[in-house]
Amino acid sequence: MTDSKHSHPHCAVQNCKMSVFNKIPGTSFHPFPTTNEMRNKWLNILKSRCSSIDWARSRICSRHFENRYFDIVDSRRKLRDNALPSLFPASASSTQRVVRSLKPVESTPPRTKIDRLLNRMTQTQLLDDVKSTMRLIKVPDNFSDYVNDDLHCNPDTPVEAQLWLLIKKQDHLITRLMQLVLQNKKHVEVLQKNMEESRNEKKEMEQSLENYKYIAKCLQEKHATLEEQIEILTAVESR
Ligand SMILES: [Zn+2]
Incomplete structure (x- = not known):
């Protein structure tokens, strides 16, 4: 996988911490799918696991995909078009969840034999x-x-x-x-x-609403970055 100049150097999955600078040998970084159908599928899986997603620049590292989703092309691992990220190391909070046992139902004590x-x-x-x-x-x-x-x-x-x-x-x-x-x-x-x-x-309704909210959030963040860049450019120009 060749990373383009503008792609993020780190994996977008929270708590993953894999980046091009510290990667384990054999780890590759993969861009988001280009079709809406696959993007939605990825979004449903990743929205609770990534703080922000940029369709063009965010990358997901190969550790989140099962081996069956990879093909070897020219001695490089290529992610299949139907690949879905599914491997996420469990966070401490989910493994330490305490399962409470239900109280037994209290029945009236039998009076006679x-x-x-x-x-x-x-x-x-x-x-x-x-x-x-x-x-x-x-x-x-x-x-x-x-x-x-x-x-x-x-x-x-x-x-x-x-x-x-x-x-x-x-x-x-x-x-x-x-x-x-x-x-x-x-x-x-x-x-x-x-x-x-x-x-x-x-x-279903909640799911699509969640997706829209998430997309809106990502767009807002992008917008903020653009505004900052405009401000910097204007400052440079007015000098
Ligand atoms: Zn990762």
Whole structure:
């Protein structure tokens, strides 16, 4: 890679510190791509890693590219047109990040031995168990005769039938709750899908906004340099 006279002598990646003056043998410096598509791709990767980018003069050193992106042409390493910088030594802050463990969920302490045993079972296990037990229990004879129209038992109903009515009510309740759970699950799925779609759109918008901001910042810096040069020239001229 031949560096043009006006190119920056150092790698634009922050914390890299590689320059033509102190480079490790074999390191080459590469200009930014010329197509808008590739420039945007580089920009997305580099904007958080370079303090400033000048399309014409900034250089990225070969240490940031995987080997597969290089071709040997006339015994020189040539960067491929589709190359993307991807190798950046980790900064201290990212490697020292502390991962906090989540607090375990506090459940109410089981009161009896049965509670304790029930807590050990999964929902599916419990449901299956209840279903299979229900199949074994015999419905009391003339069960419906004991139950009146407001779903209560007549005064002379045997305990067995009273309990059976309670089981039927609970079973019905469980079925309704399960239906609600399924419905909610479907709603949540739709909501999540919508959220994901709008999140993706937002992300894209933010990404291009970030790019524009970054370009504006670079242009402002360039503008400031030009103004300085004009000032110097004007001062020289007016002498
Ligand atoms: Zn570098």
